[in-house]
Amino acid sequence: MNDPHIGFVVAAYAAAALVLIGMVVAVFADYRIQQKALRRLEGRGEEDAR
Amino acid sequence: MPNLANPTAFLAFVRRVLPWLGAAAAACFALGLWLALFVAPPDYQQGQTAKIMYLHVPAAWMAMFVYAVMAASALGTLVWRHPLADAAQKAAAPLGAGFTFICLVTGSLWGKPMWGTYWVWDARLTSVLVLFILYLGLIALWRAMDEPGRAARAAAILTLVGAVNIPIIKFSVDWWNTLHQPASVFRLGGPAIAPSLLWPLIVMAVAFMLLFAALHLMAIRNEILRRRVARLTMVAATRRDALAPALAAEARP
Numbered sequence: 001m002n003d004p005h006i007g008f009v010v011a012a013y014a015a016a017a018l019v020l021i022g023m024v025v026a027v028f029a030d031y032r033i034q035q036k037a038l039r040r041l042e043g044r045g046e047e048d049a050r
Numbered sequence: 051m052p053n054l055a056n057p058t059a060f061l062a063f064v065r066r067v068l069p070w071l072g073a074a075a076a077a078c079f080a081l082g083l084w085l086a087l088f089v090a091p092p093d094y095q096q097g098q099t100a101k102i103m104y105l106h107v108p109a110a111w112m113a114m115f116v117y118a119v120m121a122a123s124a125l126g127t128l129v130w131r132h133p134l135a136d137a138a139q140k141a142a143a144p145l146g147a148g149f150t151f152i153c154l155v156t157g158s159l160w161g162k163p164m165w166g167t168y169w170v171w172d173a174r175l176t177s178v179l180v181l182f183i184l185y186l187g188l189i190a191l192w193r194a195m196d197e198p199g200r201a202a203r204a205a206a207i208l209t210l211v212g213a214v215n216i217p218i219i220k221f222s223v224d225w226w227n228t229l230h231q232p233a234s235v236f237r238l239g240g241p242a243i244a245p246s247l248l249w250p251l252i253v254m255a256v257a258f259m260l261l262f263a264a265l266h267l268m269a270i271r272n273e274i275l276r277r278r279v280a281r282l283t284m285v286a287a288t289r290r291d292a293l294a295p296a297l298a299a300e301a302r303p
Contacts, residue, residue: 003098005163012102012156034275041282
């Protein structure tokens with residue numbers, strides 16, 4: 001790994017990892033937000049029905 | 051096979067399939083990265099820089115594949131009025147933008163040591179940049195329109211118009227003079243790349259595909275939940291409006 005351009009390889013893998021992990025985190029975070037909102041609204045619906 | 055047009059059946063299907071897809075994607079990434087970084091030999095001309103190929107090429111394939119999925123979903127929205135087609139299209143756009151961004155960044159980082167420049171305005175690079183802008187435009191279009199049905203139809207039309215860019219990307223290296231090399235895997239006469247370099251590339255491509263499948267299913271599930279939240283919010287607002295006169299009377303001294 002004593003290639004003079006190894007820095008470009010490391011930067012490419014780091015950038016790709018950042019974007020892929022970002023995509024996974026964004027999808028999971030959105031799921032949590034929607035589930036929380038749904039639980040809140042369903043709870044309110046039950047309260048209104050009482 | 052469950053009826054996937056039914057959102058409830060779709061959610062159950064996602065719950066069942068997702069752990070397997072996630073595990074398969076993780077295993078393929080682990081195997082692909084091990085093959086790419088520790089087993090595949092350096093290229094005789096490019097040295098270790100050729101290892102960028104194992105990210106750049108699968109990301110480029112996914113950038114085009116995700117757009118093809120969106121174009122098929124756009125047809126589903128406009129022609130067959132499939133209830134989940136617009137959710138599938140909307141969910142795919144940020145993922146396609148992510149893969150296209152990886153393709154552009156890794157290509158640029160590969161271009162500097164090999165071509166002596168990060169960027170040239172040639173047909174292949176420019177058409178991929180247009181694809182990235184198309185993805186961003188579609189995401190912005192969905193966010194700009196309040197009424198989901200109208201946004202879905204407008205986005206479907208724009209997606210189908212933009213689909214003309216996909217064959218331009220694919221054949222740009224044949225139609226115009228470019229710094230970019232021509233196709234070396236999907237070509238008449240078979241791959242022009244040595245098996246020791248090809249297999250890690252194939253495993254990484256499968257890993258990218260499995261990751262997209264898992265994230266796309268999750269993102270469609272998020273869209274279904276978002277619609278339920280919007281519907282329940284409207285129901286709650288309507289119920290509160292109906293109760294308002296009684297509540298106001300109660301509140302009066």
